[in-house]
Amino acid sequence: MKGVADSSPLHYLVQIKAEDVLRQLFVELITPPEVIAELTHPRAPDAVRSWAADPPSWLRVVPVRGGVDDLGLGPGETAAIALALETHADTLLIDERAGTSAAKRRGIRTTGTVAILAMAAERKLISLPDAFAALRATSFRGPDALMSGLLELDRERGGQHG
Secondary structure (H helix, E strand, C coil), rough: EEEEECHHHHHHHHCCCHHHHHHHHHHCCECHHHHHHHHHHCCCCCHHHHHCCCCCEEEEECCCCCCCCCCCCCCHHHHHHHHHHCCCCCEEEECCCCHHHHHHHHCCCEHHHHHHHHHHHHHHCCCCCHHHHHHHHHCCCCCHHCCCCCHHHHHHCCCCCC
16 A cells, blocks of 8 residues: 655654554555655654654655645645645545545545554554553544544454553
């Protein structure tokens, strides 16, 4: 599966030390330079800035070749949506509501940090309870009902717990 990453999923997965699941879930993962610029912003956490300053080889930084429409979003989200369209990506990794809505209106499949962690747990790559606990310890504000439901599904299928 080919994915294009916006900054939020990368930011939070790096913060909770779960970014390696992306390498295992996606055959190809790309991101535009605008996302790297957001991740290396001085206000970003040190771990995120350091990771983005020297991204792993499995994450390719690819500039948008065509024009980028003004979507009323931030530069990273706008470029990520444009790159997903341009490369015919299978999915766009994005958390922001406005960006998700804009992508879906353009026929782009989206997935967010919570769903990425759930997919990784389903493949026994991580412990979902541990990942969600770490995520909740950050500034991430995800849908509690969804996270609780996913934890219940994880328990029912005998998820990895530690």
